[in-house]
Amino acid sequence: MNALFKSICVPIFFLLWAGTVSAQSPGPLKIDRAHIEDSLSAKVDTMGKTVLLRVREVGKKSGERLAQSGIGMLFAKDSLNREKKIILRDFSIENSLQYIRTQDPLGGKNLLNNLTVNGQLKMYRIPIDLAIANNYNAVRSLRGGENNLFKFEVPRPSFAGVFGADMEKYKNLRATVLGGKNIETVLRDKISAKATAIAGKRLTETPSLSALLNDREAVKNLLAMDEKTVRARIDRAFLNIKSEVADKGAQLRQSVSDSLNNNIAFQKDQLVKEITALKQELSDNGLDAEKIAFFQKIAENKITQKELESFFVRELGKNPRFSWLQRSYSRLSELQAGNFSGQLPGSFLNRDLFLNGVNFSLGTSRGPVRAGISTNRDLGSSKDAGFDNSTFSVPKMYTYISIPTTNFSFGSGKLSWVGAYDRQFSGSLSQTLNALPRNNLVFSVSQSLSLKKAGMLNLDISKSSTQYRDLASLGPDQLLLDKNTNGNYFRDDFLQTMSLGINHALDSKKAGIKSMVYMNYSGAGFQNPGQQGLGNLNMRFGANIKKILFRNLLTISLRSDFKNMPISAVDDAHWKNYNVQLDSRLRISKRSTVSLKYIENGVDRVSSSSVPVYASRKMQADLNSSYKLFGLNSFSHMGLASQRMSNPLLAGSSELLQFNCVQTVVFANFSLNGNLFYNRETSAVPVLGNMLSSDLSVQYRLFGSVSMSTGATYLNNENLARQAGIRQSVQFMLKKHFDITGYADLRKNMVVPLYPDLYSTARAEFSIHYYLDRQ
Numbered sequence: 001m002n003a004l005f006k007s008i009c010v011p012i013f014f015l016l017w018a019g020t021v022s023a024q025s026p027g028p029l030k031i032d033r034a035h036i037e038d039s040l041s042a043k044v045d046t047m048g049k050t051v052l053l054r055v056r057e058v059g060k061k062s063g064e065r066l067a068q069s070g071i072g073m074l075f076a077k078d079s080l081n082r083e084k085k086i087i088l089r090d091f092s093i094e095n096s097l098q099y100i101r102t103q104d105p106l107g108g109k110n111l112l113n114n115l116t117v118n119g120q121l122k123m124y125r126i127p128i129d130l131a132i133a134n135n136y137n138a139v140r141s142l143r144g145g146e147n148n149l150f151k152f153e154v155p156r157p158s159f160a161g162v163f164g165a166d167m168e169k170y171k172n173l174r175a176t177v178l179g180g181k182n183i184e185t186v187l188r189d190k191i192s193a194k195a196t197a198i199a200g201k202r203l204t205e206t207p208s209l210s211a212l213l214n215d216r217e218a219v220k221n222l223l224a225m226d227e228k229t230v231r232a233r234i235d236r237a238f239l240n241i242k243s244e245v246a247d248k249g250a251q252l253r254q255s256v257s258d259s260l261n262n263n264i265a266f267q268k269d270q271l272v273k274e275i276t277a278l279k280q281e282l283s284d285n286g287l288d289a290e291k292i293a294f295f296q297k298i299a300e301n302k303i304t305q306k307e308l309e310s311f312f313v314r315e316l317g318k319n320p321r322f323s324w325l326q327r328s329y330s331r332l333s334e335l336q337a338g339n340f341s342g343q344l345p346g347s348f349l350n351r352d353l354f355l356n357g358v359n360f361s362l363g364t365s366r367g368p369v370r371a372g373i374s375t376n377r378d379l380g381s382s383k384d385a386g387f388d389n390s391t392f393s394v395p396k397m398y399t400y401i402s403i404p405t406t407n408f409s410f411g412s413g414k415l416s417w418v419g420a421y422d423r424q425f426s427g428s429l430s431q432t433l434n435a436l437p438r439n440n441l442v443f444s445v446s447q448s449l450s451l452k453k454a455g456m457l458n459l460d461i462s463k464s465s466t467q468y469r470d471l472a473s474l475g476p477d478q479l480l481l482d483k484n485t486n487g488n489y490f491r492d493d494f495l496q497t498m499s500l501g502i503n504h505a506l507d508s509k510k511a512g513i514k515s516m517v518y519m520n521y522s523g524a525g526f527q528n529p530g531q532q533g534l535g536n537l538n539m540r541f542g543a544n545i546k547k548i549l550f551r552n553l554l555t556i557s558l559r560s561d562f563k564n565m566p567i568s569a570v571d572d573a574h575w576k577n578y579n580v581q582l583d584s585r586l587r588i589s590k591r592s593t594v595s596l597k598y599i600e601n602g603v604d605r606v607s608s609s610s611v612p613v614y615a616s617r618k619m620q621a622d623l624n625s626s627y628k629l630f631g632l633n634s635f636s637h638m639g640l641a642s643q644r645m646s647n648p649l650l651a652g653s654s655e656l657l658q659f660n661c662v663q664t665v666v667f668a669n670f671s672l673n674g675n676l677f678y679n680r681e682t683s684a685v686p687v688l689g690n691m692l693s694s695d696l697s698v699q700y701r702l703f704g705s706v707s708m709s710t711g712a713t714y715l716n717n718e719n720l721a722r723q724a725g726i727r728q729s730v731q732f733m734l735k736k737h738f739d740i741t742g743y744a745d746l747r748k749n750m751v752v753p754l755y756p757d758l759y760s761t762a763r764a765e766f767s768i769h770y771y772l773d774r775q
Helices: 002-024 033-068 159-176 183-199 201-205 207-213 216-224 227-237 241-246 250-254 260-284 289-299 305-318 324-330 382-391
Strands: 086-100 111-123 126-133 149-153 332-343 352-363 368-376 396-408 411-422 438-450 456-468 498-508 513-522 539-549 554-566 574-589 592-606 610-629 632-647 652-666 670-681 691-702 706-717 721-734 738-749 762-771
Touching: 159 289, 183 207, 183 216, 183 260, 183 289, 207 216, 207 227, 216 227, 216 260, 216 289, 227 260, 332 368, 352 396, 706 738
Parallel strands: none
Antiparallel strands: 086 111, 086 762, 111 126, 126 149, 149 332, 332 352, 352 368, 368 396, 396 411, 411 438, 438 456, 456 498, 498 513, 513 539, 539 554, 554 574, 574 592, 592 610, 610 632, 632 652, 652 670, 670 691, 691 706, 706 721, 721 738, 738 762
């Protein structure tokens, strides 16, 4: 402040003194007092502006120093304004009201409402995704706690979100400072250049110098050393350089302008300074030797997922910019609560389950540790309820934990434990149809082995134990239970309650192939809750192979799955299931592709003989093309399929021939869209019946912001329904925060439909979507 005061007062005092002296001097030295006052005012204004600029500059530098400190990381938008600790982002509320005309309007199912809330709550820089939905409840019987879906999820921190800025800095430095080279090459060039400056290129072949230049890790580690250590390492590399130079003869000694010792010392000193300066420049950009090596692998596409996860955990654990809460979040792999889907840990054959509970996963140096507790009521399709209920009872409660064991360069392993506990019979399902409630535990050991270019090999060994309850509730003629399955891990038949699985995965971009081949064997008493009713499959094998040929012109995919499920404890009776799918896609031009598909699946009951239960075979061809039609952008899709299904319950086989077509033409101010689907029954046993379904619509805009669609529909389902109608939809934004959509589908019955509620004559929906923070 004293310096600032002097810088203002001294010039003012000098001006006043100069003006006074000039006023008292005769002749040409006389200056007008008014002129002095004007000059003084101008000088004061100039000094005031200078003071203001200096204050601003000091504040800016202080803000920059504050932003670079640990405290500064807590400030987001302005260095002098603290970021809010709790922020609500991308928050929206949507309410959809749906109307369907039914035969029983008093039943309450003709008017349904769905309320959805989505958003992200950010607390102390940790994002939390929230989602709530009431799953289309009847308006007349809305219940807050019934049929609702709720999800709470902390999204996994991404590499780009945490290290994206550092990666960009590395890319810029590599393009400018490093000249597009990796760090080892730059350091080798610097060392070789100094050696050449001393004694020519032949000197780089000396043993001590070659040992350094040929060791990539040693060269790279120069950036991790301090200046004293770098100098010592360079001294060792140039240890015998004087004797090597002397052996070259007098001619070489005359080529150096200074003495040999001075030249060697000068070149070594310059080399140490250049390495230190390079290290300092990288450090100023927040990059150290470890980050440089890691980002270099990413840039050269030589990083593995395991290396990526290990670096992620290691760097975030030592980053001083993050608080303990932020470091914990950065190591988080998963945190879900409410309703979510996923696989339970253990076997690679585990199925996706729809769960309600809590799932947690935390990254460690050996791999993720996962734990959770949840319930499950998902039975799939209602038509499979009888089979599903005979296999497993509902609802279930799951508990599980998975712990990594090894994490080597050649593979990683984990131990997994899953427990499933059936509750008492509940709901609308009959007790006589439900499977016996049981407690099911399974312990799995998994190990993956890296075969490098040959892919990844995974091995699973599992052991289960099943405890049935209320065995006396059903008669012995209704049970097929082997006594060896009822016990604990050590008292039962060990081999009959074990499972062994192996799979091989390969992803070779060079060969253009991606595959996964698996085989699994389990005993008759093995039960895995993660496979939901498909535990004791005895033998199961299959493959998923994709091959790209002729530079992406032809793609061929094969999927297969074969499994046997025992149904008897006294003989070899079992269900035989098979599923084979072959797909191919041929790119005939840049805008046109042809696809061929073959699917065959079925179930046989095998005992003393094989009896077909269900079989299906389907062949399909599709053509997709985008092109110009009279100068207009157009898109076409055409598909032709033939399917044959046999089912003993239908006393025969059904054959279908299907054709579908989609056509779009884009005009200047609107687009024309048409859809056509035709199904032809070619056998005496119908499934869908002969059916024609078509619609034609025009999409356009009104007032520049209102999207409209107007169309006509026609449906003819032989012996079931015949309808014609119109459909109108609208969508527009209201004041940037409200997205309003709606549609009405009105149809006229030409014949009395066999199922009126299925072929409704009126459907409508109105939806309001409110965005809280849309700008």
